[in-house]
Amino acid sequence: MSAALAMAQGVENRTWPNPPVGAVVVKDGAIVGRGAHLGPGQLHAEPVALADAGDKARGGTLYVTLEPCNHTGRTGPCTEAVLASGVARVVIGIRDPNPTVSGGGARFLRERGLDVEIGILPESCLELIWPFVATDNFTRVFVELKTATSLDGRFAPGPELRQDGQPFYLTGEASRCDVHRRRRRVDLVLVGEGTVAADQPLLNGRLAMGDHDVPQTDPLPGYVDTDLSWQGGFAREHYLVFAGESARHGKARLKVEQDGGEILFCAEKAGHVEPKSLLELAATRDLFTVMVEGGPRLAGSMLFAGLVDRWINYMAPVVLGRGVTWPNDFAGPNVPDRGFSLTRLDQLEKDLLFIHDRKNFSATLARVTI
Numbered sequence: 175m176s177a178a179l180a181m182a183q184g185v186e187n188r189t190w191p192n193p194p195v196g197a198v199v200v201k202d203g204a205i206v207g208r209g210a211h212l213g214p215g216q217l218h219a220e221p222v223a224l225a226d227a228g229d230k231a232r233g234g235t236l237y238v239t240l241e242p243c244n245h246t247g248r249t250g251p252c253t254e255a256v257l258a259s260g261v262a263r264v265v266i267g268i269r270d271p272n273p274t275v276s277g278g279g280a281r282f283l284r285e286r287g288l289d290v291e292i293g294i295l296p297e298s299c300l301e302l303i304w305p306f307v308a309t310d311n312f313t314r315v316f317v318e319l320k321t322a323t324s325l326d327g328r329f330a331p332g333p334e335l336r337q338d339g340q341p342f343y344l345t346g347e348a349s350r351c352d353v354h355r356r357r358r359r360v361d362l363v364l365v366g367e368g369t370v371a372a373d374q375p376l377l378n379g380r381l382a383m384g385d386h387d388v389p390q391t392d393p394l395p396g397y398v399d400t401d402l403s404w405q406g407g408f409a410r411e412h413y414l415v416f417a418g419e420s421a422r423h424g425k426a427r428l429k430v431e432q433d434g435g436e437i438l439f440c441a442e443k444a445g446h447v448e449p450k451s452l453l454e455l456a457a458t459r460d461l462f463t464v465m466v467e468g469g470p471r472l473a474g475s476m477l478f479a480g481l482v483d484r485w486i487n488y489m490a491p492v493v494l495g496r497g498v499t500w501p502n503d504f505a506g507p508n509v510p511d512r513g514f515s516l517t518r519l520d521q522l523e524k525d526l527l528f529i530h531d532r533k534n535f536s537a538t539l540a541r542v543t544i
């Protein structure tokens with residue numbers, strides 16, 4: 175199952191809006207076929223792995239990260255291909271989380287005499303397709319918020335301790351590598367204008383380059399600047415700038431466009447880009463998964479609007495005392511959102527990693543493994 179997972183994790187072009195799926199065929203203790211689903215309109219992972227195995231599949235075992243489909247979509251049902259291949263056993267990571275489909279593929283195969291086992295490395299298999307599950311099959315864009323904070327809840331030191339344009343890293347190397355791996359799995363990495371001005375970030379996945387289990391392509395970078403007042407360019411060649419409609423006819427857009435920024439004009443609310451409108455525009459560009467990397471003002475807006483699906487916070491064992499913190503109107507009784515549940519708590523060298531999800535990951539996991 176690890177090999178099947180790796181097949182799906184490393185797919186060069188992200189498969190969204192389809193879920194990534196990986197499969198391998200094993201015969202006499204050796205892998206004889208491998209396959210991954212490469213995205214809409216492409217074959218599913220099972221027929222690819224079974225074709226790769228050819229006659230060697232007969233009597234062997236198919237490992238697949240997601241329950242084989244039992245319906246005709248753009249391609250035929252995978253269960254038919256599995257049956258025709260002659261494999262004797264099918265090991266499935268997780269059931270299909272879609273309640274209308276769940277169990278159908280496994281039942282079909284069992285009824286025809288195959289030995290079917292479900293729930294192997296289920297957490298990783300669910301992780302693989304979580305953006306798809308959390309958004310009910312991308313009925314909206316998946317938003318992953320990343321924050322890094324000190325023990326006293328600050329995001330960065332104040333300007334008096336900063337060198338202009340130099341990024342300041344609160345967290346250690348292991349956390350930064352983790353962020354870069356996560357960046358490689360999303361379509362767009364987004365920050366606010368304040369972060370571009372303070373850090374001039376690259377927003378790529380350079381620390382994960384060469385890791386076999388993440389895509390090798392970088393996500394598209396972008397920032398939000400309602401009035402296009404940031405005129406200092408951006409450290410990447412092509413990037414998106416989400417501006418307000420009110421900036422459409424201003425002079426400021428010329429410099430941004432000359433620098434390589436592609437501006438998307440969004441609806442505004444209270445003088446700023448409206449986050450929901452931003453995400454709707456992103457969806458029209460086939461940007462299905464977005465990682466919002468702050469700073470706190472943009473992060474606060476996304477949280478306030480109830481648009482964050484997953485919140486990943488790295489907590490560093492330092493106290494800054496002063497510096498960048500949540501915006502004032504984010505405090506006290508205005509706390510907008512108690513709808514997250516804790517999915518995971520990990521240690522990354524000296525830092526702590528908290529992953530919270532709006533859709534309950536553990537409850538979903540329990541449902542897809544029985």
Ligand SMILES: NC(=O)c1ccc[n+]([C@@H]2O[C@H](COP(=O)([O-])OP(=O)(O)OC[C@H]3O[C@@H](n4cnc5c(N)ncnc54)[C@H](OP(=O)(O)O)[C@@H]3O)[C@@H](O)[C@H]2O)c1
Binds near residue numbers: 320398399467
């Ligand atoms: N530790 C971390 O995880 C982390 C991550 C990123 C940044 N940082 C630090 O955070 C600091 C910058 O954070 P920040 O809060 O000042 O700035 P920010 O969140 O990066 O950017 C805020 C700006 O984004 C624009 N914006 C457009 N639409 C918005 C909306 N709906 N909601 C909020 N902002 C919107 C606003 O400018 P308009 O006037 O154009 O609307 C606003 O001034 C830097 O010191 C940086 O180093 C830390």
